[in-house]
Amino acid sequence: MVPRRRDTREITLLDHARIALDWSSLGLSPVLFEFHGFALRWYSLAYIGGILGGWWLLGRMLDSWAAPMSRANADALITWATVGIILGGRIGYVLFYDFAKFAADPLAILRLWEGGMSFHGGAIGFTAAIFLFARANNLPGLRICDYVACVAPLGQGLGRLANFINGELWGRVTGSDWGIIFPGAGTAPRYPSQLFEFAGEGVLLFVVLNLLFYRTRARLYPGFLVGVGTFGFGLVRFCIEFFREPDIQVGYLKFGLTMGQWLCLPMVFLGLYLIWSSRARAIPAGAPIPA
DSSP states (O other), X not given: OOOOOOOTTOOOHHHHHTSOEEGGGGTOOSEEEEETTEEEEHHHHHHHHHHHHHHHHHHHHHTSTTOSSOHHHHHHHHHHHHHHHHHHHHHHHHHHTOHHHHHHOGGGGGOGGGOOOOHHHHHHHHHHHHHHHXXXXXXXXXXXXXXXXXXXXXXXHHHHHHHHHHTOSOBOBOSSSOSEEOTTSOSSOBOOXXXXXXXXXXXXXXXXXXXXXXXXXXXXXXXXXXXXXXXXXHHHHHHHTXXXXXXXXXXXXXXXXXHHHHHHHHHHHHHHHHHHHGGGGOOOTTSOOOO
C-alpha cells in the first residue's frame, strides 16, 4: 500500500511549535500611548500596577486575623516601599551590572528613563524600607515582610510581561527552529525567558505563597512566608537564568554562571534559614498576637 503523500497545506500543531515566531509580527510596542510628547510606557505601568495592586491585596490580607499592622499603616508603607524599590533597583544595577559606565558618567544614574534596574537591588531596597518603616512605627518588621512577600510576585510578574512587550532581556539561542526572533538579537530563535520568569517568579510564587497564607497557619511563624518567597525566587530565577541571555557588559562569570545566578545563591540560603528558624519564633496557640 502506497502511503498518502502529505498535503503541504496540512500544518499540524507540532509544525507550528517548530516554527520560530518573529517578535515584530506581534505588533507590540514599549509605549502604550503617546500624547503631545508624553509617553506612557508598559514598563512604567508595570511598576504602578505592581505597587497599587500589591497595596490593594495587602489591604485585604490585613483584614484577616493576626495582622501585624493596620490599613492606615499599609497606606503609609506604600511611599516607603516605592522609594526603596526605585533607589535599590537603580543602585543595584549600577553596582552589579554596569559600574564602569556610571563611574564615567555619574549623572547617568539619574536618567531612569534610559532603563537599568536590578531586581536583587530593588529587593534589598524594598526590604530595608520595610524595616525602617517598622522601626519608625514600632511594628514587627519580619511579620510585615511575611505579608508583603505574598503580594510581591504580582509586581515581579507584571515587570517580566513588560520586558517581553519591550522586546528586551531575551533568552539564549534555542539551538533549534523553535523560539522567538527578537529585534536586535540576530536572526536565531531565542527562548522567551521573560515569559518563563513571568510564570515562575510571578504566577507560581504568587499561588504558592497565597495558598500558604490563606490555607495554613504559616503567618504565625514569623519569617516563614518571606523565607519561602526568598528561597522560591532564588531557586526559580537561578534555573531560568540557564535560558536567559546574560547582560552583554557582564557576560558569564566563574563556573559559567551569570551575575543573576550568583546573586540568587544568597537568596536561596537566606530563605532556607528563615524557614528553618521560623519555628523558634512561632506564636504559641492562645498567646496574644504581637501587633
